[in-house]
Amino acid sequence: MSSRARISGRSYWFVVFHQLKHEPVALFSALLLLLIFLAAIFAPWLAPSDPYATSMIHRLQPIGSPDHLLGTDELGRDMLSRLMFGGRLSLLMGVAPVFMAFVIGTSIGLFAGYVGGKINMIIMRMLDVFYAFPSVLLAVAISGALGPGMMNSLFALTLVFIPQLVRVAESVTTQVRKLDYIEAARMSGARSFSIIRVHVLGNVLGPVFVYATGLLSVSMILGSGLSFLGLGVKPPEPEWGLMLNTLRSAIFKEPLIAALPGAMIFVTSIAFNLLADGVRSAMDIKR
Amino acid sequence: MSAIKPLVSVEHLSLAFTGNRKAQALTDVSFHLHAGEVLGLLGESGSGKSVTLRTLLRLHSERTTQISGLITVDGLDVLALNSRALQAYRGATTSMIFQEPGLAFDPVYTIGQQIVEVILAHEAVNHSVARHRALEMLDRVQIPQARRRFDAYPHELSGGMRQRAMIALALACKPKLLLADEPTTALDATVQIQILLLLRELQKETGMAVIFVTHDIGAAVEIADRIAVMYGGRIAEENAVAGIVQHPSHPYTAGLLGATVDSSHRGKPLISIPGSPPNLANLPPGCPFAPRCTSASDQCRTECPSVVESPAHADLASPPRLACWHPIR
Amino acid sequence: MTPIILQVRNLKKYFPVRANLFSREQKFVHAVDDISFNVTKGRTLGIVGESGCGKSTTARLIANLMPADSGAIIFNGEGVGEIGGLELKSFRKKLQMVFQDSFASLNPRLTISETISYGPMVHDTSKEDAHLQAHDLLAKVGLDPDLFASRYPHELSGGQRQRVNIARALAFNPEVVILDEAVAALDKSVQAQVLNLLQDLKAEFELTYLFISHDLHVVHYISDDVMVMYLGQIVEMGPVEQVYSEAAHPYTRALLSAIPSMDPAHRTQKSPITGDPPNPIHPPSGCRFHDRCEHARAICASLVPALMPVQSSHVVACHMNHPSSGYETSGSDVQYASAGATR
Secondary structure (H helix, E strand, O other): OOOOOOOOOOOHHHHHHHHHOOOHHHHHHHHHHHHHHHHHHOHHHHOOOOOOOOOOOOOOOOOOOOOOOOOEOOOOOEHHHHHHHHHHHHHHHHHHHHHHHHHHHHHHHHHHHHHOHHHHHHHHHHHHHHHOOOHHHHHHHHHHHHOOOHHHHHHHHHHHHHHHHHHHHHHHHHHHHOOHHHHHHHHOOOOHHHHHHHHHHHHHHHHHHHHHHHHHHHHHHHHHHHHHOOOOOOOOOOOHHHHHHHHHHHOOOOHHHHHHHHHHHHHHHHHHHHHHHHHHHHOOOOO | OOOOOOOEEEEEEEEEEOOOOOEEEEEEEEEEEOOOOEEEEEOOOOOOHHHHHHHHOOOOOOOOEEEEEEEEEOOEEHHHOOHHHHHHHHHHHEEEEOOOHHHHOOOOOOHHHHHHHHHHHHOOOOHHHHHHHHHHHHHHOOOOOHHHHHOOOHHHOOHHHHHHHHHHHHHOOOOOEEEEEOOOOOOOHHHHHHHHHHHHHHHHHHOOEEEEEEOOHHHHHHHOOEEEEEEOOEEEEEEEHHHHHHOOOOHHHHHHHHHOOOHHHOOOOOOOOOOOOOOOOOOOOOOOOHHHOOOOOHHHHHOOOOOEEOHHHOOOOOOOEEOOOOOOO | OOOEEEEEEEEEEEEEEOOOOOOOOOEEEEEEEEEEEEEEOOOEEEEEOOOOOOHHHHHHHHOOOOOOOEEEEEEOOEEEOOOOOEOHHHHHHHEEEEOOOOOOOOOOOOOHHHHHHHHHHHOOOOHHHHHHHHHHHHHHOOOOHHHHOOOOHHHOOHHHHHHHHHHHHHOOOOOEEEEEOOOOOOOHHHHHHHHHHHHHHHHHHOOEEEEEEOOHHHHHHHOOEEEEEEOOEEEEEEEHHHHHHOOOOHHHHHHHHOOOOOOHHHOOOOOOOOOOOOOOOOOOOOOOOHHHOOOOOHHHHHOOOOOEEEEOOEEEOOHHHOHHHOOOOOOOOOOOOOHHHHO
């Protein structure tokens, strides 16, 4: 309960942001992600050298070499530059499918949850078919069927996430729909569309958003996995998963270099997860 | 009577929650209870009545609470018990019944199994003796067809039957003190009176002491010998039931009685207490009731009255006690 | 004679339940089983009963929040939702409802003023007018608009939230307000404030209340007429003073004497009835109360009693009410003592 002194109203997201300030781990993760994103976005200006420029003489230079801060890969390309450029595709793989699936999945889930009854059952049972497959297997299968390429793997990942987000959106909608304030809104004689827009959407978006934040890391790892298997990005494009694959051969010679792309995937996905955790507890505004 | 040591004595108990939600739940709560007595703890939400009860069993997470004061039950220093002694204390010396019996029972075991388990955990008896005792307990709480209900799962019983089964569970090891946390609040009126009468009967039969927490003055009158009225984490007034109901001295008690609707009020506006209950995270400096009290003075707003015994009745074992600068005469 | 504003005719609602996965037999909870009653304009009808008696389902059926299996709701002489009758959307404006859970009935993401003005905006009031009206209503329910209009529900106490819920219902300028356990969850001291407010608003806006509660004291205080329900049926109905002082149905008497006494010198000595209310999936045959009734005869198990007048507007559904039964309905053994007299 708030103190009586506070008079002015503050928006919901303001309160969430205020509470997020008390979550040091989430704040640190957010800062880290911001740095990684900025490095990826401004890679053409920030990168010390050309990520495609090979050099047979400077193959597998160790970390801390004078010209190559993070060493070079098996073709003598600058690791730091490749990691920065690679972040662009890897992060795109993380964010784009989740965003698409968020928009589509929430719409379907809201509809199914609010309508309820038989229509809901038909939609949910159809999605359960997708749900029955492990997401890695499903992504590989769809990508494989569509053929390699970045657009195809983005599409495959979107398809993998839609059923999960529909399910979350549907279950939250079903819960919200039973609450008294929806009944009260129905008592006003409002149309279903207006009730969904004003009363349901705002209360469903939060939990679905949190769930989607958690999927970002999964999506990035799956995307990297597809590239690793040769189903996603093609060489010589820099991408963390693909880099991890091509550096496999160097694992005994320069294990630290070989581990770098993996470390980036690991750090980024952990940061996404911790941020999602923080947002979840910050959004928990109770009585 | 006053020479006998009380069964329960709580002295200067204060409790603060220090977790995510900070709150000063109890401030300087003292009371005592003799064997065979029934004390009603009356108060509204946030008054500290349930917190007091849970502290008597040390049910609060120790990591997020800060407790000071002294609790003695049957000679045991409750706050100092180690975990093994605490286990023996819970259930055998003191046991508790809750508002929602569905939460006190484990849904995957039968009622009978759970009572037997409690008996076996506290007493050195074999299984068939425990089983016999459990059946006897179900009989004593007037569950019809006790033998059949022994093998029933909690969800198969109606609300009133579950509450009876929980009483059987709580009394299985003959505790000296029974803590009742709003056990009749969730029940229908015709079932509530049955449970109140049953508790009264069992209390007389076993001679145990009972602390009965409720927000319903009527339920407290039906079962208690004395009533302690709590407000804002403190005891406002304590007196024999008749004294509380007929001559309330604290303005809050008087307000509560006035706000309790009954037939005499029809057609007249109710006497209501203005404002809302206090925020435990941000208590006023003086008497917690001062912001809602019509007879509050500057003293009330700055200085909190302590609970004092009435000098006129000092000869009684439990003289009336009051925390108010301007009591109603 | 004041006009009848709301007529309920033969209302019925059974909820299907599936006993187990393999049983083919379809079972039903007899939530509301063929009830009919009238609500007089300007009066308050209290509906009392224990859990599972169908009082809340009745409220939801009247409010059209769920479809009835059969029966009709007639508002001001017009059938609601019927062809040629009253349109549902206009009916919504005339009948509003306040729910028990003050927190669940407010959208946590809307400010108080947005919540109150939502309804009028649905009915084509401009945003500015709706917000102005919300401010007026907040003042009417005793909340300072400058302090509360832009707050969120979680920043309010239970009593304040319930005031907001009342203001929202009033925003439609309704004629009938259903109060479904509207004060049950409030602390006693706050409950009295809200009851006073309800009485004041009723006079000011010329409202008719349907007051649903399990608390017999509160129903006695606020109602003009009272209707007692048991397992989906009406067992007794009449002016509140008459029902409370001369209860004719054994169940009503049991309910009244189950109220704690409030007098430590005269505590309740014997429980008026034993056992719990039966399961509404298998209601007893004949009179549904017969298996808990100490006056029950053979006829009670076989024949459903009809609602018969005791006095002009006081009706009761009990075979023993018939003069030839030899059963006295003087009501003298009802121990509903007023606590005020003992204080």
